[in-house]
Amino acid sequence: MALDWREIDRFLMGEAWAGSRIPEYRDYLCHEIGSRWGGSEGDFRAAEYIRGQMSLHGLDSVRVEQFELDTWNYTSAIARIPDTxxxxxxxxxxxxxxxxxxxxxxxxxxxxxxxxxxxxxxxxxxxxxxxxxxxxxxxxxxxxxxxxxxxxxxxxxxxxxxxxxxxxxxxxxxxxxxxxxxxxxxxxxxxxxxxxxxxxxxxxxxxYQLQLKVESRFFDTPANNVIGEIPGEVWPDEHVIVAGHHDTVFGTVGGNDNTSGTIAVMEAARVLAALKKETGVGPARTIRFATWSGEEQGLQGAYAYVAKHHGKNGLTAPPRFALNLDELSTGHMKGVVVMTEHMRDFMQGQLDTMSDALQCHVQGPLDAHSDHFPFVRAGIPAGILWRWRFFGRHATSEFHHEFGDSAQKLNVRELKEYVGQISRLMLRLSHVTPGDWPNNPHTAEEMERRAVSEIGSHTPTFHG
Ligand SMILES: [Zn+2]
CATH class of the missing domain: 3.50.30.30 (Glucose Oxidase; domain 1)
Structure with missing residues (x-):
């Protein structure tokens, strides 16, 4: 039976908008928990909260996957002019x-x-x-x-x-x-x-001379990724994944970085689960939802997941596509940025079916600043959303990695639109027949070589 995408889109946008849990999720993550440095108590509480919400909304195989985080913290940092x-x-x-x-x-x-x-x-x-x-x-x-x-x-x-x-x-x-x-x-x-x-x-x-004194230490600690899924009805052994990190740096609740992306993952899961429950329309291939810890400490959560699932003797076949959500409160959604040219026409074709003038672009030098990178490095097609890194950020929302990235920096109205669009896109990707996906010409070895060859070069989309 052919899917009625007009009705599906109407449901997804409506549920993302009218049924939104964004304010409640924002308040719990930012105000009840607060800052969430990977491996800290706040980070653990966030993972437990996200796991609970995914279960509540009826996702399958909801679980926490623990990994060992190579972490660091500091107790003081002082700069002082000794003479004065x-x-x-x-x-x-x-x-x-x-x-x-x-x-x-x-x-x-x-x-x-x-x-x-x-x-x-x-x-x-x-x-x-x-x-x-x-x-x-x-x-x-x-x-x-x-x-x-x-x-x-x-x-x-x-x-x-x-x-x-x-x-x-x-x-x-x-x-x-x-x-x-x-x-x-x-x-x-x-x-x-x-x-x-x-x-x-x-x-x-x-x-004058300067005295610099930093008291800090390195240690290992457990940290938790959270994973849940909606099983595919036609190709259950294939999947696409949408994910974002739930950890923050010190001293900030990370309204933008990355309470916004974390909530987009939770909300897309809720909205797509509701679609299946209320209309019977589910994904054809499995859609996996994940939030990572340790992003701010070298993407360690996503690296641990990729190694466990898609490394040598990995648990799962690699996803057809990995979409990373990071800092979504910095401008409206303009499209998708894929990391390799072979995905461009395919992704643009999918975006065109959404009729919202969303554009697909290809990243030039690889962007290693967020959790798509461990996937890219493993030769897995991946992308991010086109937002402020390219143009048009809100002046009030250029915040991350600092105290000013408060709960108010999360733009609720705009995030509702992201959730609807992400849900529409992920459902479409789940329904593309295996033969209609572009062949992936990239191996992990090749992408690793490329990443290393680009060390030290400028990444225009991050600093520009
Ligand atoms: Zn981030």
Whole structure:
């Protein structure tokens, strides 16, 4: 029997809109639980809550999958001018090793290769200060590549000056996530606000030394991914997956990053389960729903899942497609960005059936900043949604990895539309016959080589 997509779409958009649980989920995750650093109590409570909601809405095979997280935390981070006892507020970069050192400060400006060369004789043993953003007149290098260059010159530590103004400080990583495994920091690195960075530069010019002290430690801890599914009625052994991370960095409830994507996963599951229950229309191939822990710590939850399910002797055949939902409160949905060209025409064809002018684009350099990347690296077709990384973010929603990413940053009305569109797309993908999918020409070995060859290069969609 042919499906009546007009009626299906009407149900999915209606249920996403009128039956929405978004405010309730937002309040529980952001206000009752709060911040959810991977492996922390908040992270565990979030996984348990999501598992409970998936069960409540009648999903199949709902479970928590535990993995061992290579984690880190810190108890203090202090920047102090010893001669005057003046203190400047800083944040350590994520996984910054413990340090306590006092050294001269070298201002490297933007930290371009030219800036670094020009200061070459003075960098060794010094604390360097450089801008987070790239100097606009030379080809951009990510801050991770610039940090590696100053580390090679023997700098003792780096202070990175925020581009956003108003005292804001984000938690960041000093490592290029295209490198395999969890690498150590190239050098101890901390973040400083735009304004305090200006003060530090003034004091450096006067010849003052800086004391940097970070108390931190590394350890292993269990962490939980959450998985549920709606079984396929025609090809139950095949599946597509839609997922997003439920963990946050420290000190933020992550309204945008990534309470929004977590809720979109929970809501798409609820809406599609309701469609099946109330109209009898289910997916033809299985749709799997997952939320990950450890994204902010090197995508460790998604890596653990891909290794367990799709690695050597994996439990499950790879999905036909993996859609990653991250930071969905930063602009309306404009389409889907796939990571490989072979998916473009196919995905555009699916989007065209939705008649909402959604566009498919192909990522140039691979984007390693979120949970699609472990899938991509394993040779599995994957994508993200086209949103602010490309243009048109809301001025009030450029928040992630900082205190300002509060519950109000989650745009409820817009997220309802995402949920409806994601549900429509995932159901369509579940109904495409096996013979109509494009052949995947990419192997895990090839994608791994490509990821490594792109280490140090600029990812336009992330920084642009
Ligand atoms: Zn995120």
């Amino acid at each position: 006892s003046e203190q400047l507020e800083i944040k350590p970069f994520l996984r910054c090793p413990a340090i306590d050192l006092t050294a001269p400060v070298i201002d490297l400006g933007y930290g371009t290769p030219r800036d670094i060369d020009a200061a070459s004789d003075t960098i060794c043993g010094a604390i360097v200060v450089l801008n987070l953003g790239s100097e606009p007149f030379t080809p951009p290098l990510p801050h991770t590549a610039r940090l590696s260059l100053v580390a090679e010159k023997g700098a003792a530590a780096a202070v990175v000056v925020e581009s956003k103004t108003g005292g804001r400080m984000e938690y960041r990583s000093a490592n290029d996530w295209r490198a395999p495994g969890i690498a150590p920091h190239p050098l101890p690195t901390v973040n400083i606000s735009f304004e305090a960075g200006g003060r530090l530069r003034y004091l450096a010019g006067k010849g």
